[in-house]
Amino acid sequence: MLSLQLPQIYCPFPSMLNPFAKEAEKHTADWVSRFELVKSEKAWERFRRAKFAMLSARAFPTAGRFELCIAAEFNTWLFLLDDKNDESMFGKLDYLQMVHSFVTMILQNNVVVAPDEGMPLANSFADLWKRMKRIGSAAWQKRFVKSMTDYLDACLWEVENRIQHKAPAVADYIEKRPYTGALFADIELIEVLESIYLPDEVRTHETVVQLSLACNNVVCWANDLFSFDKERRQGDVHNLVVVLKEERGLTLEAAINEAARMHDAEVRRFISLSESLPAFGEETNDELQRYITVLKAWMRANLDWSFGDTARYRMNITETASGNWAISRL
Numbered sequence: 001m002l003s004l005q006l007p008q009i010y011c012p013f014p015s016m017l018n019p020f021a022k023e024a025e026k027h028t029a030d031w032v033s034r035f036e037l038v039k040s041e042k043a044w045e046r047f048r049r050a051k052f053a054m055l056s057a058r059a060f061p062t063a064g065r066f067e068l069c070i071a072a073e074f075n076t077w078l079f080l081l082d083d084k085n086d087e088s089m090f091g092k093l094d095y096l097q098m099v100h101s102f103v104t105m106i107l108q109n110n111v112v113v114a115p116d117e118g119m120p121l122a123n124s125f126a127d128l129w130k131r132m133k134r135i136g137s138a139a140w141q142k143r144f145v146k147s148m149t150d151y152l153d154a155c156l157w158e159v160e161n162r163i164q165h166k167a168p169a170v171a172d173y174i175e176k177r178p179y180t181g182a183l184f185a186d187i188e189l190i191e192v193l194e195s196i197y198l199p200d201e202v203r204t205h206e207t208v209v210q211l212s213l214a215c216n217n218v219v220c221w222a223n224d225l226f227s228f229d230k231e232r233r234q235g236d237v238h239n240l241v242v243v244l245k246e247e248r249g250l251t252l253e254a255a256i257n258e259a260a261r262m263h264d265a266e267v268r269r270f271i272s273l274s275e276s277l278p279a280f281g282e283e284t285n286d287e288l289q290r291y292i293t294v295l296k297a298w299m300r301a302n303l304d305w306s307f308g309d310t311a312r313y314r315m316n317i318t319e320t321a322s323g324n325w326a327i328s329r330l
Contacts, residue, residue: 006256009222010264012271013296015304020065021057024072028053031073035124037080049311052076058301059186060193060294067193070131074189077128078182079312081121081155093159100152107145136192147185154179158238167237170247178213180238181220186298187212196290202280207273208288214270215295219302221263225256226306226313267299 018024029047032038038047053072060071084096102122105111112126133141154176161168168176178184190196202208224240231239237246240262245255274292279285306313 004252004256006225007260009225009260009303010267011218011222011299011303012267013300015300016058016061016297018057018061018063018068020063020068021054023065024057024068025051025053027069028072028076031069031124031127032076035127036120037077037124046311050079051305051309051311052079054309055301055305058304059298060189061297063193066131067135070128070135071186071189071193073124074128075186077121077124084121093163096159097156100156104149104152107148132189132192140188140191144185144188147188148182150179151182151185161238162236167246168243170243173238173240173243174217177220177224177240178216181216181223183216183219183298184212187216187295190291190294194290194294196287196294198287198291199280199284202284202288205278207277208291211270211273211292211295214266214273215298217266218263218270218299221259221266222299222302223306225259225263228256230313270295270299 032047038044052075056071056075057068060068063071081099084099099119099121102111102119103125106122106126106129112130132144136144157176158180160166191198198208221240228239228241232242237243240259241252241255244250244258245252248255248258250258277285277288280288
């Protein structure tokens with residue numbers, strides 16, 4: 001049984017939970033069943049224990065019921081696609097490319113996939129996109145399409161690396177990781193799910209862009225710390241701990257500590273950026289603070305969900321006398 005020490009990573013943001021969490025969880029399970037995204041009883045048991053909807057309920061704490069269900073189902077869809085990406089190295093690349101092609105057509109050409117196409121991931125995404133368009137402006141839709149296109153391209157980059165048994169360099173991995181995690185798409189959802197509207201000049205301001213990137217890095221690097229054992233057992237090299245260990249010749253413990261150090265430094269960069277924002281006017285400043293609150297909620301949500309809600313990573317975590325986390329494989 002694996003047993004290792006993980007430094008307690010820095011995340012000084014409060015835990016939050018949407019009051020519609022349980023309703024979103026049930027709605028998501030019904031949605032997954034309707035589109036046959038999960039079929040076998042064994043897969044259903046994994047799904048129930050994963051509690052994907054709880055991540056969205058923590059990350060979007062003040063979204064309405066309709067909006068939270070979109071978030072929960074979108075992130076569930078991402079997790080299920082991620083599992084397909086992981087499986088693609090075992091002969092399913094053609095299927096994955098077909099899903100990516102359908103999703104791209106749905107986003108860019110408003111193609112509605114027919115049920116008899118037998119593509120649950122594509123059909124379910126068409127349903128999500130239809131609901132998203134009801135609450136998103138044309139400008140927002142264009143931004144979301146780009147974020148999803150970037151994500152899908154990054155997924156194929158990962159799959160091609162796996163097939164070629166190619167480990168990315170640390171610099172390349174850090175550059176691609178914000179896209180492989182799809183968090184930029186989730187960040188775009190803040191506008192339509194939480195009704196937070198930032199003018200273009202604010203949204204594209206370099207400090208705000210860097211805030212979003214820092215949040216993205218924090219969530220993805222923390223996820224790498226929690227999931228590296230699962231991914232290592234699958235032979236997947238797309239993980240910060242793994243690429244640090246391989247490229248720099250580190251021990252596993254040293255690679256874990258370096259990934260944790262990078263995570264904590266990025267949290268501090270986020271805080272520093274949030275304290276150095278220019279003034280945009282009272283109303284816009286208030287909206288921007290609400291936006292930053294959701295980014296903070298995302299960083300905290302990832303920890304709370306990984307440690308307290310989900311069984312996806314098959315680990316048990318306890319605090320040691322030294323203040324570290326002791327992780328054992330379930």
